[in-house]
Amino acid sequence: MKARVTVMLKNGVLDPQGEAIRHALGSLGFAxxxxxxxxxVIELxxxxxxxxxxxxxxxSMCEKLLANTVIESYRVEIL
Incomplete structure (x- = not known):
């Protein structure tokens, strides 16, 4: 059986990598x-x-290792 975990920063947490991507996309003409x-994304x-x-x-894996639940949220999909 396979599982997919999607981990994202919680709303309100600064995302400098996301901001860098947004800036780079703007520089490439995606205004x-x-x-x-x-x-x-983690696949198990x-x-x-x-x-x-x-x-x-x-x-349980997410709570203990895969996500920092203080600043990240996660979604589990069983495939």
Missing amino acids: GVNGVRQGK DLASTDAASAEVEVK
Whole structure:
């Protein structure tokens, strides 16, 4: 079973990488981009065959390692 975790900075947290991307896009002629938030995607290949238990396990991974929950939020998808 596969899982995908999307981790993003929480709203209100300064995103300097997103701002750098927005600026670079403007320099390349993409003037209509008013904001960019940059994040990360983590794909996991799990041994579990039960979607519910896999989701619980992946959320635990996020809380302990994959996301800094003070400044980041995450979304788990079981594929």
